[in-house]
Amino acid sequence: MNPSRRAFGALSAMVLAGAALRTPSATLAPQLTVAVGGRSTSAFRHLPLTVALQLDFFRQEGLSVSVREFASDALALDAVRQGAAQVCAIGYEHVISPPLGAPEVRSLVLQGRAAQLALGVSTRALPRSNTLADLRGRKVGVDALGSLSHAMALLVLARAGLGPQDVTYVAVGAGASAAAAVRAQRVQALCHGDPVMAQLESKGELRLLSEARTLGGSQAVFGGALPGGCLAAPERFLHQRAADAQALVYGLVHALKWLQTAGPGDLVKAVPAADWQGDRGGYLAAFARVRETISIDGMMPSDGPATALRTMASLHENAQGLEHVNLARTFTHDFARKAKQRFFV
Structure with missing residues (x-):
């Protein structure tokens, strides 16, 4: 525990x-x-x-x-x-x-x-990536398959022209295990909540490409409250x-x-x-x-x-x-x- x-x-x-x-x-x-x-x-x-x-x-x-x-x-x-x-x-x-x-x-x-979630790419794995389209063929970490973070990643990437078959979704768990997956490059992107997203972003390990941690951001991602x-x-x-x-x-x-x-x-x-x-x-x-x-x-x-x-x-x-x-x-x-x-x- x-x-x-x-x-x-x-x-x-x-x-x-x-x-x-x-x-x-x-x-x-x-x-x-x-x-x-x-x-x-x-x-x-x-x-x-x-x-x-x-x-x-x-x-x-x-x-x-x-x-x-x-x-x-x-x-x-x-x-x-x-x-x-x-x-x-x-x-x-x-x-x-x-x-x-x-x-x-x-x-x-x-x-x-x-949703209180965000999606970002690893600055180590994809140092020059600034668009979601760069995730084609990559692994995206979510806290669990079938979770809200999984759904958010699917929606956001679909708008970038990437279908479920274009990326691999990996369940990385919560907290420290999610951060470890990014640092070990087991995933090249992560859709998760704070504090792990805030910590990785503040240390320059993640570059955020989609934000649903505010009311406006959540509205934009999901099309409603x-x-x-x-x-x-x-x-x-x-x-x-x-x-x-x-x-x-x-x-x-x-x-x-x-x-x-x-x-x-x-x-x-x-x-x-x-x-x-x-x-x-x-x-x-x-x-x-x-x-x-x-x-x-x-x-x-x-x-x-x-x-x-x-x-x-x-x-x-x-x-x-x-x-x-x-x-x-x-x-x-x-x-x-x-x-x-x-x-x-």
Whole structure:
């Protein structure tokens, strides 16, 4: 387990311990486990959840929340299927296009409203490359095949005249393993999220050719508002434990509001040091760039589901059957709307 995962697990334990120390009746508080998928792929996809845990926003709602980390969204969904967690923190794209065998879940609150991804070429492998067309016959790293980064690379390269057969896509994983793949020249380009993209760019190891880490960049790449990370749960949970679902969303939207005005010093105090990956300055700079992509109120943008559906349809292995997806059943505004009214966001 990497330091970031240990820190996040320890953070969850501290939240629960703190609740027990401060509140005599804490043992009577409803217990909830959130399965977190692919957290190390992007430092900011689950930042609101981290903040809500660190600042005790869930405890303030009378809810004891613990987290379990998984290497991918697919594994987080599987944890919900097996009953090891009631809620999952995943990319919305996996709500509308779940892996084979995954349970049907519904997004109840958004954490992000953009992809928070970028695509760049290795300055060592392709020192004179300034166009995407130069990637013909090359290897492009993505965090996982079938992921949003894979879909983004397909879309961007298609506009440069390159089809799926013109490049080889390689799953490079998250964080350090993705950076290592670039440095070892196992891939000549990388489509990934921060902090790895920010670190490689700042060191001159990557030259960015496509940007979706801002609202404008994401709009340009995907042709509409693209929902990012979300908290999702099966319909049965939303009905049987509606009060707990609402408390969870209250805590998360509280964190969203906090993030809108938090300064660098506030963020440093609220985020485990392991999340900086040894570069606090780089982390804060990357946060400043993606800050606008963090959801303001947890609500789903009106064109978000359709944009996500078009994006995932670009992945050939996932395209079949997506035309039958009932987008209205992939999310609910019931909980986020109440939180929006309560926190005036």
